Amino acid sequence: MTSDTNSNLSLFFEPRSIAVFGSMKEPQGEGITAMRNLHDFGFRGRLYPISRSSAEVLGTRAYPTVDAVSDAVDLALVITPPPTVLPIVEQCGRKGIRAVIVATEGFAETGPEGASLQRELVETAHRSGTRLIGPNTLGVLNTAHNLVTGAYRIGSNKPPIGGVSYCTQTGFLTFGVHPIRDLGHPISKICDFGNKCDVNEADLLPYLADDPSTDVICMHLEDIRDGERFSRAAREAAARKPVLILKPGRSEAGARAVSSHTGSLAGDDLIYENAFRQAGVIRLRTWREYWDIPKALSLQPFPKGNRIAIVTATGGAGVMLIDAATEAGLVAAAFTLATRNELETLSPRLANNPVDVGPQMSLREAPFTIYEEVVPVVLSDPNVDCLTIVCHFGQPIVKVLTGLAPRISRIGKPVTVFGYGIDLPEMQKAAREIEALGLPAYLDLETAVKALAVGTAYSRIRARLRAEGR
Amino acid sequence: MTSDTNSNLSLFFEPRSIAVFGSMKEPQGEGITAMRNLHDFGFRGRLYPISRSSAEVLGTRAYPTVDAVSDAVDLALVITPPPTVLPIVEQCGRKGIRAVIVATEGFAETGPEGASLQRELVETAHRSGTRLIGPNTLGVLNTAHNLVTGAYRIGSNKPPIGGVSYCTQTGFLTFGVHPIRDLGHPISKICDFGNKCDVNEADLLPYLADDPSTDVICMHLEDIRDGERFSRAAREAAARKPVLILKPGRSEAGARAVSSHTGSLAGDDLIYENAFRQAGVIRLRTWREYWDIPKALSLQPFPKGNRIAIVTATGGAGVMLIDAATEAGLVAAAFTLATRNELETLSPRLANNPVDVGPQMSLREAPFTIYEEVVPVVLSDPNVDCLTIVCHFGQPIVKVLTGLAPRISRIGKPVTVFGYGIDLPEMQKAAREIEALGLPAYLDLETAVKALAVGTAYSRIRARLRAEGR
Numbered sequence: 001m002t003s004d005t006n007s008n009l010s011l012f013f014e015p016r017s018i019a020v021f022g023s024m025k026e027p028q029g030e031g032i033t034a035m036r037n038l039h040d041f042g043f044r045g046r047l048y049p050i051s052r053s054s055a056e057v058l059g060t061r062a063y064p065t066v067d068a069v070s071d072a073v074d075l076a077l078v079i080t081p082p083p084t085v086l087p088i089v090e091q092c093g094r095k096g097i098r099a100v101i102v103a104t105e106g107f108a109e110t111g112p113e114g115a116s117l118q119r120e121l122v123e124t125a126h127r128s129g130t131r132l133i134g135p136n137t138l139g140v141l142n143t144a145h146n147l148v149t150g151a152y153r154i155g156s157n158k159p160p161i162g163g164v165s166y167c168t169q170t171g172f173l174t175f176g177v178h179p180i181r182d183l184g185h186p187i188s189k190i191c192d193f194g195n196k197c198d199v200n201e202a203d204l205l206p207y208l209a210d211d212p213s214t215d216v217i218c219m220h221l222e223d224i225r226d227g228e229r230f231s232r233a234a235r236e237a238a239a240r241k242p243v244l245i246l247k248p249g250r251s252e253a254g255a256r257a258v259s260s261h262t263g264s265l266a267g268d269d270l271i272y273e274n275a276f277r278q279a280g281v282i283r284l285r286t287w288r289e290y291w292d293i294p295k296a297l298s299l300q301p302f303p304k305g306n307r308i309a310i311v312t313a314t315g316g317a318g319v320m321l322i323d324a325a326t327e328a329g330l331v332a333a334a335f336t337l338a339t340r341n342e343l344e345t346l347s348p349r350l351a352n353n354p355v356d357v358g359p360q361m362s363l364r365e366a367p368f369t370i371y372e373e374v375v376p377v378v379l380s381d382p383n384v385d386c387l388t389i390v391c392h393f394g395q396p397i398v399k400v401l402t403g404l405a406p407r408i409s410r411i412g413k414p415v416t417v418f419g420y421g422i423d424l425p426e427m428q429k430a431a432r433e434i435e436a437l438g439l440p441a442y443l444d445l446e447t448a449v450k451a452l453a454v455g456t457a458y459s460r461i462r463a464r465l466r467a468e469g470r
Numbered sequence: 471m472t473s474d475t476n477s478n479l480s481l482f483f484e485p486r487s488i489a490v491f492g493s494m495k496e497p498q499g500e501g502i503t504a505m506r507n508l509h510d511f512g513f514r515g516r517l518y519p520i521s522r523s524s525a526e527v528l529g530t531r532a533y534p535t536v537d538a539v540s541d542a543v544d545l546a547l548v549i550t551p552p553p554t555v556l557p558i559v560e561q562c563g564r565k566g567i568r569a570v571i572v573a574t575e576g577f578a579e580t581g582p583e584g585a586s587l588q589r590e591l592v593e594t595a596h597r598s599g600t601r602l603i604g605p606n607t608l609g610v611l612n613t614a615h616n617l618v619t620g621a622y623r624i625g626s627n628k629p630p631i632g633g634v635s636y637c638t639q640t641g642f643l644t645f646g647v648h649p650i651r652d653l654g655h656p657i658s659k660i661c662d663f664g665n666k667c668d669v670n671e672a673d674l675l676p677y678l679a680d681d682p683s684t685d686v687i688c689m690h691l692e693d694i695r696d697g698e699r700f701s702r703a704a705r706e707a708a709a710r711k712p713v714l715i716l717k718p719g720r721s722e723a724g725a726r727a728v729s730s731h732t733g734s735l736a737g738d739d740l741i742y743e744n745a746f747r748q749a750g751v752i753r754l755r756t757w758r759e760y761w762d763i764p765k766a767l768s769l770q771p772f773p774k775g776n777r778i779a780i781v782t783a784t785g786g787a788g789v790m791l792i793d794a795a796t797e798a799g800l801v802a803a804a805f806t807l808a809t810r811n812e813l814e815t816l817s818p819r820l821a822n823n824p825v826d827v828g829p830q831m832s833l834r835e836a837p838f839t840i841y842e843e844v845v846p847v848v849l850s851d852p853n854v855d856c857l858t859i860v861c862h863f864g865q866p867i868v869k870v871l872t873g874l875a876p877r878i879s880r881i882g883k884p885v886t887v888f889g890y891g892i893d894l895p896e897m898q899k900a901a902r903e904i905e906a907l908g909l910p911a912y913l914d915l916e917t918a919v920k921a922l923a924v925g926t927a928y929s930r931i932r933a934r935l936r937a938e939g940r
Contacts, residue, residue, distance in 0.1 A: 105832065110819070157892040170786025172890070177784070177862070182894035222789060248789045251796035260822045261785035287790060287915035314647070315731035316640025319692065319718045320757060326721035349580070352730045362575065392647070420642070422627040424652035428894070444914075445757035 008131045009199070009207040011099035013142045013189055015075035017046040019066045019097065021088050022079035022151065024051040030079035030103070030151035032057060040155025042146040048073060066095045075099045077139065079151045082106040082117060085135070089121055093128030100125060102134035103151055108195045109136050109261075122197050131203075137194025138171045143187050144213055150176060160436070162186020163215035163298035167204045169193050169222045170261075173246075173290060184432040186295055188213045202229040209237035218244045218284070218294040222258045224272070231279050238280035239465040242297050242458040246284040247272055280461040282454055288447055296440040296451035300414035302459040303452060305385035307333035309378045310354035311371065312390035313361055317418070317445065318354030321388055324446040328453035330386075339381040346373055353378075368396040375404055379411045386414045386452040393419030393430035393443075405437040414455055416440045418448035478601045479669070479677045481569035483612045483659055485544035487516040489536045489567065491558050492549035492621065494521045500549035500573070500621035502527060510625025512616040518543060536565050545569045547609065549621045552576040552587065555605070559591055563598030570595060572604035573621055578665045579606050579731075592667050601673075607664025608641045613657050614683055620646060630906070632656020633685035633768035637674045639663050639692045640731075643716075643760060654902040656765055658683045672699040679707035688714045688754075688764040692728045694742070701749050708750035709935040712767050712928040716754040717742055750931040752924055758917055766910040766921035770884035772929040773922060775855035777803035779848045780824035781841065782860035783831055787888070787915065788824030791858055794916040798923035800856075809851040816843055823848075838866040845874055849881045856884045856922040863889030863900035863913075875907040884925055886910045888918035 018038070022031025035049055035058050049057035052064045063069050066076070076092045078085055078100060085104055092100050107118040118135060125132045133139060139149030143161040148154060159180040165188045168174055174192045178185075188211070191204060201221055208214045217237060224230045237243050249255040250269050276283050284290050308330040312318040322332050332353050335343070343350040347360050357374055361367035371391065379387050391397045401417070408415050417439050421427040431441040442448040488508070492501025505519055505528050519527035522534045533539050536546070536558075546562045548555055548570060555574055562570050577588040588605060595602045603609060609619030613631040618624060629650040635658045638644055644662045648655075659678070663670060671691055678684045687707060694700045707713050719725040720739050746753050754760050778800040782788040792802050802823050805813070813820040817830050827844055831837035841861065849857050861867045871887070878885050887909050891897040901911040912918035 105829065110829075154892060168786070170784060172784040172786035175892070177890040177892065179892050179894040179897065181892070220786070222786075248793050250793050253796050253802040254789055254793035257785075257789040257792040257802070257824055261789050261824075261826065286794070287787075314640060314642040315727075316638070316642035316690070316692075317757075319724055319727040319731050322727040323718050323720050323724035324756070326723050332723040332727070354727055354730075356731065359575065359580075420647040422624060422645070422647065422649050422651070424649040424898070425895070427649065 008098050009203060011074045012101065012131075012133060012140055012191070012199070013147065014145050015045055015099065015147070017048065017071065017073050017075070019048040019050055019069065019073045019076045019092070021050045021076065024049055024054050024057045024062065033151050033153060034077055034079060034149060035060070037148050037150060037153070037155035041148045041158055044146060046071065066091055066097070069095070073097050075101065077101050077103065077149050079103040082114070086117070086120055086124060089124050089130070089132070093125065093130050098130050100130055100132050101137065101139040101149055102132060103137055103139055103149065104134070105136045107135040108197070118195060118197050125198065132198040133191065134194040135197065138174050138176045138192040140192070141175045141187070141190040148175065152176060157181045159185045159187045161188070162295070163188055163213065164218060164294040165189040165208050165211070165214040165216070166218050167191045167193060167201060168220035169196060170220060173220045178291060182428070184435050185291070186298055186435070196225065200225050202226055202233045205230070205233035205237045205243070209240050214241065216242045216244065216294045216298045218290065220246045220290060222248060222261065227275065231275055234279035234281050235465065238461060239469055243281045244284050244294055244454070245276060245281050246290045247276070280465045282457055282461070288444060289450065292442065292444065292447045293451045293454050295435070296414070296416055297455050297458065299435070299438050299440050300416070300455070301412055302462075303386040303414050303456045304459060306330045306456045307383055307385045308449060308452060309333045309381070309384045309387045310390065311374050311378055311387065312354050312356055313358045313392060314390060315354070315356040315358065317390045318356055320445060321390070321418070321449050322354060325449040325453065328450045330449065330453050330456065333381065333384045335378070335381050336383055339377060342377050343374065346370075350374065368400045371397070371400050372404060376407050376411065379408060379413055379415065384413065386455070388448050388452065389415060389417045391417065391419055393421045393427040393441075395430065398430050398433045401434055401437055401439060405439060409438065414452060416442060416448045416451055418442045418445055478568050479673060481544045482571065482601075482603060482610055482661070482669070483617065484615050485515055485569065485617070487518065487541065487543050487545070489518040489520055489539065489543045489546045489562070491520045491546065494519055494524050494527045494532065503621050503623060504547055504549060504619060505530070507618050507620060507623070507625035511618045511628055514616060516541065536561055536567070539565070543567050545571065547571050547573065547619050549573040552584070556587070556590055556594060559594050559600070559602070563595065563600050568600050570600055570602050571607065571609040571619055572602060573607055573609055573619065574604070575606045577605040578667070588665060588667050595668065602668040603661065604664040605667065608644050608646045608662040610662070611645050611657070611660040618645065622646060627651045629655045629657045631658070632765070633658055633683065634688060634764040635659040635678050635681070635684040635686070636688050637661045637663060637671060638690035639666060640690060643690045648761060652898070654905050655761070656768055656905070666695065670695050672696050672703045675700070675703035675707045675713070679710050684711070686712045686714065686764045686768045688760065690716045690760060692718060692731065697745065701745055704749035704751050705935065708931060709939055713751045714754050714764055714924070715746060715751050716760045717746070750935045752927055752931070758914060759920065762912065762914065762917045763921045763924050765905070766884070766886055767925050767928065769905070769908050769910050770886070770925070771882055772932070773856040773884050773926045774929060776800045776926045777853055777855045778919060778922060779803045779851070779854045779857045780860065781844050781848055781857065782824050782826055783828045783862060784860060785824070785826040785828065787860045788826055790915060791860070791888070791919050792824060795919040795923065798920045800919065800923050800926065803851065803854045805848070805851050806853055809847060812847050813844065816840075820844065838870045841867070841870050842874060846877050846881065849878060849883055849885065854883065856925070858918050858922065859885060859887045861887065861889055863891045863897040863904075863911075865900065868900050868903045871904055871907055871909060875909060879908065884922060886912060886918045886921055888912045888915055
């Protein structure tokens with residue numbers, strides 16, 4: 001299956017045409033819901049709803065079988081009852097469809113009978129060189145291709161086009177149940193492996209490593225199917241871009257829960273921990289890290305070292321961030337004399353890290369202008385590798401950061417922004433706007449520095465892997 | 471200062487009358503802003519704006535000096551330039567005002583000169599038996615008393631009346647910069663110690679331990695002024711209600727940052743760690759824990775043991791929660807045979823912890839009704855001490871939990887709810903509504919179980935302290 005892997009995988013993410021198998025009954029038929037999601041996302045390829053009862057679905061001509069379609073079809077999306085799936089996969093094989101997403105639930109996750117049916121699916125597909133994602137999956141999303149699959153109403157949940165690609169073993173960590181649009185997550189592709197009967201992490205790692213639209217790979221894996229192939233693929237990918245993995249089942253009880261969730265064995269966690277370290281994979285531990293850390297590595301350069309500066313409007317937050325940064329492996333930068341002198345010309349109380357700009361703000365007509373003066377000085381200090389800015393999230397800081405963003409970008413060191421306020425919708429709006437400037441915005445304090453620590457860890461990993469690869 | 475401490479402190483939190491010193495100039499004078507905040511909160515006591523230039527402020531008669539007020543005044547709020555504060559404190563002493571909040575910045579936090587002025591303030595106040603909060607503070611909030619102080623526009627940020635009381639050493643962890651209204655935090659009182667020149671943690675601990683409106687005490691302390699008095703007060707308070715403390719400066723770099731923030735010494739962290747353990751204080755480590763954990767201990771009973779059950783619509787989240795629970799010191803409950811049997815009558819796949827109700831939901835007309843059947847069975851199991859429910863946050867679960875909340879309450883074991891979704895405003899609305907039912911609602915996965923772990927830790931602490939106290 002390896003030779004054609006990448007070309008077949010691109011059929012999943014960049015199909016020019018999709019056949020949709022599933023109930024086309026209004027209002028909640030799985031097939032018509034999937035069609036509607038694709039419409040909402042603005043999918044521009046051809047859609048072939050397969051229906052024996054309708055001649056037309058949402059204004060698109062329907063076909064009684066996929067054989068009746070005269071053109072070639074890149075991808076099939078199957079959301080029909082379990083007993084009907086096998087004949088459909090056969091039909092797709094005959095039609096020359098090389099990529100099938102089986103969204104249908106009720107296979108290996110239900111017990112031995114479902115597992116056996118699932119094995120049959122794979123054998124049938126492989127006989128015709130067809131690759132399968134699923135079953136029991138929401139499928140895929142590709143922002144640049146306006147593509148989303150899935151049998152629930154998710155068409156409104158379209159995030160901005162970005163560089164983070166996610167692969168998961170649970171719909172829980174996908175576009176299906178996270179407000180990626182409202183949070184403005186910069187996403188390239190998402191793949192829900194579902195039961196992972198065929199396409200798995202070892203396929204997606206090389207595909208995403210090659211994918212120019214992906215600059216960070218983030219995976220949730222409850223198990224790993226082929227350890228050796230995975231390790232090789234992970235190591236090759238990690239030499240090119242960050243590979244972040246959330247692997248639950250760390251505790252014994254968690255491992256038992258994995259096994260009852262997907263029927264797979266979580267395995268001894270220490271073995272994974274070592275394998276990840278050797279492959280250069282960075283391990284994430286929490287739900288928040290999974291969603292909030294990759295974006296920082298995508299939007300910003302990697303820190304060249306581990307020395308962090310904080311510029312904050314509140315000394316209290318500065319102290320807490322230094323604690324969190326230290327615990328994440330960073331050190332508080334000691335400014336050069338030149339930087340201290342320059343900051344002292346603004347105010348003698350600004351010369352230390354964290355730089356507390358709060359008192360200066362109370363003295364100014366336009367309080368937020370202090371960031372314009374302090375941030376470039378601090379970030380340019382040769383002793384500073386990265387910076388977290390702490391500020392009130394509202395329109396004044398959005399305006400200031402709009403001006404600062406190009407200057408920050410020219411200095412070429414990574415910055416994250418942690419924000420606070422008393423009006424939650426206003427804060428969330430500002431966060432989205434700041435992130436649209438390319439500056440990762442956080443409403444969670446510790447994650448803002450943890451993201452920079454992960455970037456630093458990746459810098460080291462990349463250097464090591466490239467040295468070893470020479 | 472100890473004999474009258476508690477009666478004086480109640481003047482800060484339940485004043486019948488407040489004299490406000492500060493610029494009454496429209497639109498942004500500090501005094502008029504403070505008056506406006508009090509109006510917005512619905513403060514029902516008497517207000518005495520002190521102004522030489524206005525006869526009336528926001529429809530309230532103004533007085534040229536506080537001596538001109540004929541009635542007794544409980545509390546003075548001072549937001550005037552530093553050189554004017556000392557004479558005002560003297561004036562307040564003469565007038566018999568026993569509680570003064572000095573909001574003004576520019577004292578010990580600015581250097582030796584400010585520190586010396588600050589010492590003079592305290593000496594002057596103590597000569598007349600007056601207690602001081604501040605300087606450099608947002609002051610206090612008391613939801614039940616419609617009281618808020620502070621020179622910024624914060625009058626809109628009024629949270630629901632609840633049982634959590636916060637004390638902090640930074641305005642950053644107060645009503646001033648956190649959306650406590652929008653997040654629906656159930657709050658009783660908040661006190662920003664500011665520079666902590668007089669009233670400090672050792673005063674507030676006995677006050678809040680005695681306060682019937684407070685059932686959880688949560689503090690942020692960059693330093694502790696009187697270790698012995700603090701330890702005694704903390705221990706006495708912890709025997710009655712949970713005392714949770716966020717103490718930054720854990721790292722050496724963090725400790726240095728503390729010293730540059732407030733001029734105080736963070737001290738050796740191990741000493742604090744031991745003191746906290748002996749006093750029965752539970753230490754919090756992150757910004758999110760500070761805001762999100764206390765509410766669970768206030769809204770729900772304390773777990774009697776450490777055995778947690780998870781009822782979840784997504785197996786993936788169940789696995790992650792078991793990991794997080796284990797790492798926080800809980801264990802996954804093993805259901806009794808009776809519970810397993812009862813769950814199996816609903817579906818054979820429901821008998822394990824975590825209970826994955828997802829597949830059952832897809833089979834039902836009204837998917838969320840499965841929670842009504844499963845939650846009481848699981849929570850009533852004698853092997854279960856606490857429960858986290860995982861569900862889509864929207865109106866269907868709000869409806870179901872509205873019916874379930876009284877049943878949960880009768881069973882008498884603590885429950886937290888973690889929710890997800892694709893529409894952030896809808897999720898946040900549901901979270902507030904669920905919390906209004908008395909069920910702590912989380913949009914952060916790990917915190918939902920961490921809160922139960924902290925409750926369990928407190929159960930143990932209380933038992934120990936009470937046994938030792940006998």
